[in-house]
Amino acid sequence: MTVEQNIVTDTIFDLFEKQASGPKYRVLASALRDGITQGKLPPGTRLPPVRELGWRLGMTPGTVARAYTILTDENVLLAEVGRGTFVRGEAESAAPLLIESGPREVAENGDRMVSLFTGRIPDLGQVGLVREALARIAARPAPGLMDYPTSRAFAPARQVALDWLSDVPLGQVHHEDLVLSHGAQNGISLVMQAVLRGRRPVVLVEELCYPGFRRAAELLRAEPVPVPMDEKGIRPDALRDLARRHEAQLLCTSPALHNPTTIVTPPERRREIADVARGCGLHILEDDSTFLGQARCETYRAILPELGWFVSSISKTLTPGLRVGFAIAPRARRADLRRAAEYGFFGLALPLADLVADLLSRQETRQIVRAVRERNALYVRSTVNILGGHELRWSEEAPFVWLRLPPGWRAAAFCMAAEAKGVQVRAAEDFALRDAFAPHAVRIGMNGQVPLAEFEQAILRLRRLLDDPPEQILV
Secondary structure, three states: OOHHHHHHHHHHHHHHHOOOOOOHHHHHHHHHHHHHHOOOOOOOOEOOOHHHHHHHHOOOHHHHHHHHHHHHHOOOEEEEOOOEEEEOOHHHOOOOOOOOOOOOOEOOOOOEOEEOOOOEOOOOOHHHHHHHHHHHHHHOOOHHHHOOOOOHHHHHHHHHHHHHOOOOOOOOOOHHHEEEEOHHHHHHHHHHHHHOOOOOOEEEEEOOOOHHHHHHHHHOOOEEEEEOEEOOEEOHHHHHHHHHHHOOOEEEEOOOOOOOOOOOOOHHHHHHHHHHHHHHOOEEEEEOOOOOOOOOOOOHHHHOOOOEEEEEEOOOOOOOOOOOEEEEOOHHHHHHHHHHHHHHHOOOOHHHHHHHHHHHOOHHHHHHHHHHHHHHHHHHHHHHHHHOOOEEEOOOOOOEEEEEOOOOOOHHHHHHHHHHOOEEOEEHHHHOOOOOOOOOEEEEEOEOOOOHHHHHHHHHHHHHHHHOOOOOOOO
């Protein structure tokens, strides 16, 4: 350690000693913040490596790294790969174009945590495209800003959204069948509000399913009931039995790309499910928001025009930050869907609807979506190359892969062991209802915001765990 580094370490030690008690990483973060504010750690100061400072302060490297991460996320410190962590200068303190959805964590060994909890898309030009669109919207005359938005005002945005979905086989559809929502989750809630009736309605879901189905149902005091699946998706015989036994009103499903297993329900199975729904008067909500591909089977809205609903969004293909989704009703029920939106929040803010119309009508936007798909496919292929010796389900059109764990691993234990190695993945239990069966499996998200080399190192860490399961299995 150089003389200069010794001085910095001593300064931090003195600042640390003056702090009040509390969790050590917060005490250290507060000490560093005070030192920067007081000028004792001026801009450009290189902070000690986490192991050296941890030894000096009597704490683990992971605790020091967590304190550094807090201040890095606050834009107070600047972490540079291969160089170290520095106090930011004024010119470097501008807010980033994209704010991370959550604070970065660190592993027990002090390495940066790689979150593969969900799929995340990189900025491939969409941030600049959104900023340009916002500037164009701001420059337009905006007389509607002083009034509540009307259905007619949303017509251009609805039509552009429908054009955006032109490759989806939706059957006969008009822009008035579509409602703009605050992301797909809001769209799911709107459909449930339009469909469900009675004191304790039943919503059928896949035995492993997107957790948002369950959460939306519970908010509306509906009872979610799981439906058994096989390699083609929902089993029609089980669906018929459960729909009749519970007098279910709605089935929520993701047939184009099942979340989390990547199962694709083929056309013949879709028609069998539609026949069951027609015979039981069961509405079907199809959530298409995680599918990144273009070629699609007929949707339930096309097969079952009187009972089929469709929900999608731009979160997985363009940006999750705008919170824009689309909910499409059967023609005879579009008034119910629009009423749910208007009674709930009067629809999107009009400038946001205008932004949707501008953004989705541009050819550059579609080019960016193609680039996002290609980047995701690259990460999927890399994952398969590394984990291909294990039981893996995958698709280049999915922002995640599904991994069944080898004997010796339980999902919760594997997730804990992976996190200790600096990798966060999601256990199968997160996709099952409370009392339902969950296999020993995990979902691994394609985090495109992590450089490919770092992502591959994270997958390699998972493979080492898979190749060396615990010798003792808890019963």
